[in-house]
Amino acid sequence: MSTQIRLTITFLLFTYGLTGCFDPSFNWSQQEISLIKSLALPEPSSIHPLSLSHDGNEVWDNPKAAKLGHRLFFDKRLSHDETTSCASCHQPEKQFSDNTRLSKGILSSLSKHTPSIIGIANSKWFFWDGRSDSLWPQALKPLENPNEHGTNRLNVVHIIDQYYRNDYEAIFGPLPRFDNHQRFPLNALPAAETDTLTIKTSQIVINWNKMTTKDRDTVNQVFSNIGKSIAAYESLIMPGPGRFDRFAKSLQKNRASTDLSPEEQAGLKLFIDDQKGRCIRCHNGPLLTNHDFHATGIFIDNADDGRISGIEKALSDPFNCLNTKSKSLIPCDELLFAKRKTQELKHAFKVPTLRNISLTAPYMHDGNFSSLGAVLQYYNKGIPRFLFNQSTRPFHFDLEPLHLLPHELKQLEAFLNTLISPVNIDRHWLTPPLKKTSTRTTRKK
């Protein structure tokens, strides 16, 4: 054999070894193929191919409500000092998150990392501890949180009255008049909605307490409709198919696919392997989350006790399924039968989606891991980040050490990088709506 031929053979072997392009049919069993299918986004044969959680929201798929929600999502007037909108933290160009360790509030840092809300309407519970049981009441919480929008219920309805009257009425019918400021003060908020002591005793709470029950109900109704409109907008923020979905589709059709490299396929194999990576135990379905809560040993301090308090807060939320008008229409089973008061909920947090994960660093509810490599190292050791003293035991921990080899961790990471799934809607939904927000729709107060 001439040196040239030998060199050519060596070169070819080297290239195939590296890219594996001579072995596009990675060995997948039927069971693995079904698991992979279960992780792919469904074909977009219907408008909303994923099941959406829109409990009690009559306008969740109303295009006018989505349009209003879009404007509200970007409207900084809905904040204490007109500096903050939902999009300040859930930035569309950053996968509706903010690439910051702990979310920046108007007073100080919040105690949590901002989660991406792509695909959020597919969840059953909202917030890291699941303290909201529906998407629309969730949207009301940051408005009244002193460190997020820092505004209050009456200010919000006055803004709707001033700037959004026509749009509101086109969706929900007549908007009551709020121009009698004796009955409807400019600022008022129920104490129950805040855990800040200074606010509980402040004038805005006194203002609320002076209002009649009937007027408070009127305000609450409009306030709820604001949440429902924002939720209608959020229901559009769905992930679109990416490289992984194309690969899964080819696999179903028994077609070899080069959409994933051999390294990425090896990572996928580990991801779905219940003995090796075990990720699929919790990160499953097309959003790569079981929408449930698990203790992975990460928490900031003992007070950060996750789901065990989250479910109690959801049960006492005045806008939860049981307390709102939708009660008669939907059974509220999720809330009624939710697991409570069990050790496994202590320090358990919501399993986040892994769609677009390579773009949403840092990671975990405390934002403490700056890279996917760091997350995987943590899983591999399977030791809680915090050591526990006697007083915090017994502590339930949902992970076991994986003992994967360094190259296997690299493969897993390579697979996670294939989950980029850009939002599947017209681009105009991803930028602030133009102009119209600044026009008054009613007389000046």
Ligand code: HEC
């Ligand atoms: C100051 C930053 C900030 C602002 C402003 C903000 N958020 Fe958030 N958002 C967060 C953080 C941080 C969390 C997680 C908080 C927690 O779980 O305790 C969160 C959680 C959420 C969730 C739940 C996500 C999940 O996975 O369960 C949704 C939905 C959401 N926000 C929507 C909104 C909407 C709608 C607005 C505007 C009305 C808004 N946010 C305003 C920072 C912000």
Ligand code: HEC
């Ligand atoms: C027992 C359930 C469980 C298993 C198994 C599991 N995870 Fe997670 N994962 C979670 C939970 C819960 C969180 C959020 C934890 C927190 O923030 O406190 C999370 C967070 C993550 C994050 C960060 C997401 C973000 O947006 O911050 C990544 C990445 C991740 N997991 C990948 C994996 C991979 C890869 C595997 C397999 C090696 C895996 N997980 C196995 C439950 C699990």
